[in-house]
Amino acid sequence: MLYPWQESVWQGWQQLLAQGRMHHAILLVAPYGSGREALARYLAKTVLCQNGAAGAGGEPCGVCHSCKLFEAGTHPDFHVVAPLQEGKQIGVDAVRQCNRWAVETSQLGGERIILIDGADTMGEAAANALLKTLEEPPSGCQFILLASSLDNLLPTINSRCNKWRLAMPTEQDTKRWVEKQLMQTIKLETVRLNGSAPLATQQFIEQGQDIRYAKLLAAFAEFLRPPFIGLYDVAGLCTQEGHHSLKWLSYFLVDCLKWQQGATAHLVHSESLPLVEQAANAIAPMILLDQTRAANSLYQKLERHPGLNAELLIVEWLTGFMAQH
Structure with a gap:
């Protein structure tokens, strides 16, 4: 599922997919609470879809074997790495595992996708371990990196990726969207405390x-x-x-x-x-x-x-x- 504020980035990705020009390493810069993982997973599901959704610049079909496995969370060619807990780094061992996945043969005979959620939490050793794979990408392997900002990301990693920035909705749009989800009025300061990120604002109130x-x-x-x-x-x-x-x-x-x-x-x-x-x-x-x-x-x-x-x-x-x- 995509959220309304993600449409422009998604349309940009659809055009690249239809033209066969999708970069092997996509870097999406977006805050926590923006639904960035949902957007990255939607891209992965589209690329892996066996009914040609990616080449047509369309949406995943939802009915092929690949889509069914993806929805069940058991797709053998989709791998996710993230910090084990908040405030922790992604360690070098996790990245070495990414590099092994990158060169493996696809189990379903299609693409392989590696999602690194919190790429800006990689330590220097981990980032350097990833760098070589990004410089000489194995064929049929797509990397999707998610980061809150570019400040903590090694410039060398940054330069190897195709960067996309997810713009947050206006405060009023976030306020209206969260109010619609929760069916209650919310304070504007709650939106501002959460940087106008809709899902973070919603969670702030729900919890x-x-x-x-x-x-x-x-x-x-x-x-x-x-x-x-x-x-x-x-x-x-x-x-x-x-x-x-x-x-x-x-x-x-x-x-x-x-x-x-x-x-x-x-x-x-x-x-x-x-x-x-x-x-x-x-x-x-x-x-x-x-x-x-x-x-x-x-x-x-x-x-x-x-x-x-x-x-x-x-x-x-x-x-x-x-x-x-």
Whole structure:
């Protein structure tokens, strides 16, 4: 199934397939929560379809042996590699396995497809192991790489791929789409917290994160009022929610800075303006700036090293508001 915001990329791929000009390594740059894996799988299913969907620039038939195996998740010529868990890298062993799949004979006598989800999480050794295969691609093997951004992808990998960027819908379009799926009204700030990615926004609400975040935000705004009561309550709520809570709170601090400068046209926390104003009036701009940077730095640290004592580090970060006041 394709989502409405994926149509333009899909039409571009259909044209290349019909002309027989599809590059052996497609790199799709799209955020988590954009449905990027569904789009990549749809391409794979089309290429593997035994009724000539790819050559006709059409859609997978859904009835051939290949399509049936694909739908069952048992297609022998379709392979997926992804980080074993969030925050982990794709290791060199997983990529070496990709290279072995790339040179194997197709079991159904057609193409072989290797999907690398989270290609930007490959370590340097893993990326270098993949590079040689991308430079000298085996015939009949299609690579599809998914990445959130090009920043963490080796330039040499980047240069060997045909790049496509999946544009996110506008905030209002995302809001309408999620409201239609959930049959309820949602806040614009929920869309903004999730970078306008429709599936991420939908999941945020379905998992109750919007309710928990509202509770965390209220506690955080209250803590920011001297004499800074409730430090451990805020730290506990952050830890329960995971390190992503630091990213959301950094958005709140940036909103406070914008408020102080009179730039109130596009705040993430558009429905929590009283809390933004309250914190902006309580904390000096320099402290807000320092603590925003510290929050982003701590987020990246916890992203890279999931085993760290998050609660202790978050408590240390929160004391920064008190120490500088």
